[in-house]
Amino acid sequence: MDAPVEDPQRPVADLTERALIARIRDRLRAAPPWVIIGIGDDAAVVEPARNALEVITTDVCVDGVHVDSRFMPPAAIGARALAMNLSDLAAMGAAPRLATLSLLLPEALAVADLDALVEGTAAMATAHGVTVVGGNLSRSPGPLVLDVMALGTVGRRRVLARGGARPGDHVYVSGTVGAARAGLQQLQAGASPDRESAATGRYVWPEPRVRLGVLLGRARAASACMDLSDGLADALEQVAEASGVAIEIDAASLPIAPETRAWFEAAGVESVTAAVAASDDYELLFTVPPRKQGRLRHVTALEKKVPVTRIGTVKAGAGVRLKVGDRLEPLPPGYSHFGRSRG
Amino acid sequence: MDAPVEDPQRPVADLTERALIARIRDRLRAAPPWVIIGIGDDAAVVEPARNALEVITTDVCVDGVHVDSRFMPPAAIGARALAMNLSDLAAMGAAPRLATLSLLLPEALAVADLDALVEGTAAMATAHGVTVVGGNLSRSPGPLVLDVMALGTVGRRRVLARGGARPGDHVYVSGTVGAARAGLQQLQAGASPDRESAATGRYVWPEPRVRLGVLLGRARAASACMDLSDGLADALEQVAEASGVAIEIDAASLPIAPETRAWFEAAGVESVTAAVAASDDYELLFTVPPRKQGRLRHVTALEKKVPVTRIGTVKAGAGVRLKVGDRLEPLPPGYSHFGRSRG
DSSP states (O other): OOOSSOOTTSBGGGSOHHHHHHHHHHTSOOOOTTEEEOBTBSSEEEOOOSSOEEEEEEEEEEBTTTBOTTTSOHHHHHHHHHHHHHHHHHHTTOEEEEEEEEEEEETTOBHHHHHHHHHHHHHHHHHTTOEEEEEEEEEESSSOEEEEEEEEEEOGGGOOOSTTOOTTOEEEEESOSSHHHHHHHHHHTTOOOOTTOSSHHHHHSOOOOHHHHHHHHHTTOOSEEEEOTTOHHHHHHHHHHHHTOEEEEEGGGOOOOHHHHHHHHHTTSOHHHHHHHOOOOOOEEEEEOGGGHHHHHHHHHHSTTSOEEEEEEEESSSEEEEEETTEEEEOOOOOOSSSSSOO | OOOSSOOTTSBGGGSOHHHHHHHHHHTSOOOOTTEEEOBTBSSEEEOOOSSOEEEEEEEEEEBTTTBOTTTSOHHHHHHHHHHHHHHHHHHTTOEEEEEEEEEEEETTOBHHHHHHHHHHHHHHHHHTTOEEEEEEEEEESSSOEEEEEEEEEEOGGGOOOSTTOOTTOEEEEESOSSHHHHHHHHHHTTOOOOTTOSSHHHHHSOOOOHHHHHHHHHTTOOSEEEEOTTOHHHHHHHHHHHHTOEEEEEGGGOOOOHHHHHHHHHTTSOHHHHHHHOOOOOOEEEEEOGGGHHHHHHHHHHSTTSOEEEEEEEESSSEEEEEETTEEEEOOOOOOSSSSSOO
C-alpha cells in the first residue's frame, strides 16, 4: 500500500512493476469498444478497422540522443516519443489509431517524472485520437528510453509513399524549417523552454501534421510525401532517390521564420544552410502534380492553421540542387542520428 | 563503397545509418504479397488479415537486464527478442504475423555482431512465419537494446485470456519449469552455451510455444492461458487474480527435469522453490474445464513434441497454494524485472 502522502521525488525503483503499470494505466484514456482486451494481459486484442490498409511505424526516443532531459520537461519527452511516430503515419496519409509504449526507466527516475512523462504521451494520444493499447516496462542500466509503435489506417488508393514524385510536380513543405534546431541551440545555450516561443516552443512541443497528411491522402493530392524529422535535406534526398528524379529548390522561397533566420545569422551560420540541414521539424515535404493543384487548394482550405509553401520543382535526373539567385548549388549535407556523416 | 575485404570487428559507428539498414534488410526474408510497402519508407503498409482479431504485444530485451552478451551469442539475443513476443502471442492463442524491430546499438558494437543478431531474429521469424515489416535504428549511449512489437491474429471466439479460469478446471503447464534458470546459473558459473544441454540450451535458445497456443485457442480447449516468461509463480498469481479464483498446485507433479533438480539441489536450494520462482521458461500455463479434456487430448495429439503436464486444480477462493505431501503452503515469491520484491 502506498503511503497516504507520497514523496514525489521517490525513485521508480521503490515501486513494484505492478504498481508502476497501474500508475501508467490510470493516466491513459479509457479504451474504445474496438479494444477487446487492453493493458494487463499477455497482449492486447483489438478489432481491426474495416476496409483500410494498416500503416505501422516504430521510433525511439533516447535521452541524450533524441532528447535531453536536462532541459526538456518529462511531459514534453513523453509527448514527443508519440509525436515522432504520428509524424511518420501522417507522411503516409494514415489516420493514427493505436500505439504501444515501451519504457526503459533508470532506477533513480522520480515517480513524479514518470507520471508527467506518461501524461505527456496521453495528452498527445488524446489530441490525435490514439489509444495506447499496451506497452512494456523495464529498468534501464543506461538512459531513459521511450520506444513507441504506432498503427494507423489509410484507404487503399490513399497511401502517400516516397517514390511517386514525377518531373514537373511542385514541391511543398508545411510550416517552417529550422525553428526546432534554433530552439534546441537556444536551450543548449541556457534558455528556458517557452511554449509561445517560435524557437524553443517548436523544439520542445512539436505538432505532428496528422490532419494535413490524412487530408493530402484522402484528396489524393500528393504524388509523394515524407516527414522532416531528419531534416529537409534528408527528406529531399530520399524522395528524389525513391522517385528516381531530381529536385530543384529555390533558396529564397524556403519558409524560415524571421526569428530563426536572426538566430542562425547571429551565430554566424548561413540561415538557409542551417535550416535545410536542421532535424526535428515535424513538418511534411510533399510533391503535387500541376493538374492536382486544385486538390491541394481544397486541402489547405480545410487545414488553414498549417501554412504550406511551394519551395521548388521536380525535374528529370537525379539529386537535389539549391537555386541561390541564378546559381544552382548542391544541397548542404543533412543530419544523421547514427554513424558518421551521410553517405 | 565498402572495402572488398571487410574487418568483421569494425564498429557499427563506422557505417552510415543507411548502410546499416541495408545490411539489416538483406538479412530478413522477402516480404509476402500482403506487405504493400516494407522497410524503407516512413512506415510500413500492410493488408490486414480478414475475419480475425488482432493481437499486439511489445517486449524489450536489454543487455545486462534480460540477457547478458558476455555469455549469450548475438544470434541468440536476436532470436530471444522476438521469441519473448511470440510467447506472449501464443499465450493469447494468436498466430504471429508481423513484427517491428527497434535496435539501440552501442557505437563499439562490431558490425559482425549486428549481422549475427539480425540473423538470429530472422531465423526465429522464419521458423514461425513472421515478417519483419519495419524497425528503427539508433545509437545507444547505454547497453544494447532490442525492442520488438509483434502482431498476430486470432479468431473472435478463440482468444485465450487470463481471466477465464473457473473452480474445478485442471491446471496444466507445457514443457518443463526451472531449466532456463538452471542454465542461466550454469552460464554465470562459467559454462559454455550448449544447444543440446537441457539447461544452458533452454536458456540460450528458448522455443516459444506458438503452435501449442494456436491449437489451444482453435480447439477452444483452455479457459485461461498465460506464458511463463516471468516464472510459474508469477503466472499462477496473475491467472488466479484475473480469474477471481484460487489455484492449488501439487508440488510432486511439477515437471522439473532431473538435470534441473540435480543442479538446484547441488547449489543447496530446494528444487521446487527454485523452479516455481524461476523466470525465462517460455512455456504456457493454462487451465482446462473437465468437460473439455477431450479437446486437450486432441491438441496434444497434434503437437506431440511438447509435453503437457497437469500440475493442479482451480478452486474457489483466492491465492495460490502449493501442496507438499499433505501440507498446503503459500507459493514461494516470484520474479520481477523491475522494482523491489513483488507486491
